[in-house]
Amino acid sequence: MKVTIVGAGNVGATCADVISYRGIASEVVLLDIKEGFAEGKAMDIMQCATTTGFNTRVSGSTNDYSKTANSNVVVITSGIPRKPGMTREELIGINAGIVKSVADNVLKYSPDAIIVVVSNPMDTMAYLTLKATGLPKNRIIGMGGALDSSRFKYYLSQALNKPSNDVQGMVIGGHGDTTMIPLTRIASYNGSPVSDFLSQEVLDKVAADTMVGGATLTGLLGTSAWYAPGASVAYLVDSILNDQRKMIACSVYLEGEYGQSDICMGVPCIIGKNGIEEIVDINLDEKEKGLFAKSADAVRSMNDALKSVLA
Ligand SMILES: NC(=O)c1ccc[n+]([C@@H]2O[C@H](COP(=O)([O-])OP(=O)(O)OC[C@H]3O[C@@H](n4cnc5c(N)ncnc54)[C@H](O)[C@@H]3O)[C@@H](O)[C@H]2O)c1
Numbered sequence: 001m002k003v004t005i006v007g008a009g010n011v012g013a014t015c016a017d018v019i020s021y022r023g024i025a026s027e028v029v030l031l032d033i034k035e036g037f038a039e040g041k042a043m044d045i046m047q048c049a050t051t052t053g054f055n056t057r058v059s060g061s062t063n064d065y066s067k068t069a070n071s072n073v074v075v076i077t078s079g080i081p082r083k084p085g086m087t088r089e090e091l092i093g094i095n096a097g098i099v100k101s102v103a104d105n106v107l108k109y110s111p112d113a114i115i116v117v118v119s120n121p122m123d124t125m126a127y128l129t130l131k132a133t134g135l136p137k138n139r140i141i142g143m144g145g146a147l148d149s150s151r152f153k154y155y156l157s158q159a160l161n162k163p164s165n166d167v168q169g170m171v172i173g174g175h176g177d178t179t180m181i182p183l184t185r186i187a188s189y190n191g192s193p194v195s196d197f198l199s200q201e202v203l204d205k206v207a208a209d210t211m212v213g214g215a216t217l218t219g220l221l222g223t224s225a226w227y228a229p230g231a232s233v234a235y236l237v238d239s240i241l242n243d244q245r246k247m248i249a250c251s252v253y254l255e256g257e258y259g260q261s262d263i264c265m266g267v268p269c270i271i272g273k274n275g276i277e278e279i280v281d282i283n284l285d286e287k288e289k290g291l292f293a294k295s296a297d298a299v300r301s302m303n304d305a306l307k308s309v310l311a
């Protein structure tokens with residue numbers, strides 16, 4: 001199975017690294033616009049093959065899309081990341097043009113690929129990719145919920161002082177500092193509600209920390225995070241290529257689900273060989289429904305901004 005990752009920067013290269021050392025794909029192509037950059041990252045990763053023991057072939061390309069031909073999955077991480085103090089939404093002006101041209105190019109050589117959109121503002125970039133390519137909705141997957149959910153579980157595990165892998169939880173809604181919805185009510189510690197162990201005040205802080213998880217790291221690092229983002233993309237790609245049918249919160253085009261239409265937003269999805277196999281309808285309470293509608297309003301106004309950005 002072949003995966004192309006466009007954008008060999010922090011997130012793209014980390015994703016290639018995780019995909020190869022976990023043996024998720026037999027071939028990974030990294031492509032970047034910066035001369036020699038993707039080739040260098042690929043060579044560096046390949047030189048781990050004997051020490052970490054993998055057989056994936058990783059290669060790099062400077063803007064030559066013919067090398068990406070017949071990819072099963074294409075991940076788009078090309079574009080600029082935010083700097084401390086910025087929101088993801090401020091990236092739309094530069095990233096919309098990049099994402100649109102990249103999506104057009106990859107489809108010339110991999111017309112059947114499933115596209116995973118990572119560049120920010122991710123929900124709007126997923127919507128743009130869907131509209132610009134005309135692909136069916138199952139083949140455009142925005143990655144954000146997998147990462148936000150892993151951060152949610154991290155903060156819960158810190159509050160519980162228990163391992164993250166013993167915690168279950170999910171974040172839906174937009175992938176933005178104010179649009180994420182950590183589903184605290186249904187989060188659990190090995191099957192018991194987390195509210196059995198943590199006060200409402202602590203749970204509210206966990207949710208607030210989760211929502212600004214990306215901003216916190218951007219403040220600490222000077223640019224946005226890459227280890228958890230890269231690993232989250234690899235987790236999603238694994239579920240596609242190996243038809244694992246995991247339930248993962250992904251940004252997907254909604255046609256009435258969760259009361260929304262003509263928008264890409266994070267909802268629980270079954271992810272398998274066809275991409276989005278199913279959108280799972282979980283029961284939200286009235287408060288969560290209200291938050292989802294408010295989140296949709298914010299994502300929709302960002303989508304509206306695309307018109308002027310791409311004009
Ligand atoms: N959805 C998420 O959960 C999530 C998580 C982390 C980062 N991101 C986003 O992913 C994007 C990448 O972040 P990063 O930290 O890897 O940035 P980065 O600057 O390290 O890497 C981006 C790469 O894209 C390349 N690029 C730019 N234009 C290109 C083009 N037209 N064709 C091919 N390559 C091109 C650049 O040369 C660069 O190497 C940002 O927009 C960031 O906000 C999203």
Ligand SMILES: O=C(O)C[C@H](O)C(=O)O
Pocket residue numbers: 081082088120147175213214215218224225229
């Ligand atoms: O925070 C960012 O800007 C990057 C990414 O969306 C993240 O959540 O890490």
